[in-house]
Amino acid sequence: MTHATRNEHFSVTFTDTQEQKSALTSIGAYAFSCSGLQEVVLPAALQTVGQNAFIYNLFLETVVFGNAEDGSTLASMDAFVFARDTSLQSVTLYGASVPTLAAGESGDIFAMAGEDFYVYVPSDLVDDYRAAAGWSLVGDRIVAIGTAEGGNA
Numbered sequence: 001m002t003h004a005t006r007n008e009h010f011s012v013t014f015t016d017t018q019e020q021k022s023a024l025t026s027i028g029a030y031a032f033s034c035s036g037l038q039e040v041v042l043p044a045a046l047q048t049v050g051q052n053a054f055i056y057n058l059f060l061e062t063v064v065f066g067n068a069e070d071g072s073t074l075a076s077m078d079a080f081v082f083a084r085d086t087s088l089q090s091v092t093l094y095g096a097s098v099p100t101l102a103a104g105e106s107g108d109i110f111a112m113a114g115e116d117f118y119v120y121v122p123s124d125l126v127d128d129y130r131a132a133a134g135w136s137l138v139g140d141r142i143v144a145i146g147t148a149e150g151g152n153a
Contacts, residue, residue, distance in 0.1 A: 021045060021070075027053045029078065038062070044070035044094070051078035051102075060085045066094035068145075076100040081109040088114040092145060093121050101134030108137050120145045 022043030029050035032040070038059045044066040054060060063082070066072025072095035079102065082088060088110070093099070098121075101109055110117070121129050123144035130139040 026050070029053060030055070032057065040064070042066070042072075042074075044072050047073050047075045049074070049077040049081050052080050052083065053078075054085060055080055055083045057082075057085045057087075059087055061087050061089045062092075063088075063090070064092045064094075068094060070094075071096055074099045076102055077109055078102045079109065080111055082113050083109070083111040085110075085113045088117040090117060091119045093119070094145070096122070096125075098125060098128050098132045098135065101132075109134065110138055117141060118143055120147075 022045055024043050025045050026048045027042075027046065027050055030052050031050065032054050033052055034056045035054075036059055037054070037057050039062040040054075040060070041064045046065060054063070060082070065074050072093055074093060074095050075097075076099055082091070119129070119135075119138060119142045121142060121144065123146075126142055126144050129135045129142045135142065
């Protein structure tokens with residue numbers, strides 16, 4: 001089955017500056033599905049990501065939640081957020097806690113995603129991510145931000 005792509009190879013960055021912080025707190029279901037995104041940088045204020053929000057993004061390589069300065073307030077993600085994103089290389093999460101995966105073990109957020117991606121998290125949370133419901137499905141791909149795996153050094 002193929003899926004139409006509206007555009008190809010574009011990036012979206014929600015900029016947080018000292019003067020103005022992004023007000024984006026939620027991404028709805030299917031919001032960026034089949035969009036042709038290559039990279040997306042999401043603001044620290046983002047709290048929830050809906051089911052299939054980035055599904056079938058055949059060019060999506062990089063996703064960043066928050067930043068080193070402000071962290072991330074991401075609290076939850078629904079099922080299949082990055083499913084079938086076959087080019088996925090890295091997902092970086094700067095939060096101080098592990099986001100809940102609403103569907104747990106039954107809704108693998110990375111179902112049929114690329115084979116060589118890494119999930120980068122703060123070093124003190126690596127073990128927490130690896131043990132958490134849903135995240136444990138990709139436990140061997142969860143590494144500390146700044147490590148060499150996948151080129152995030």
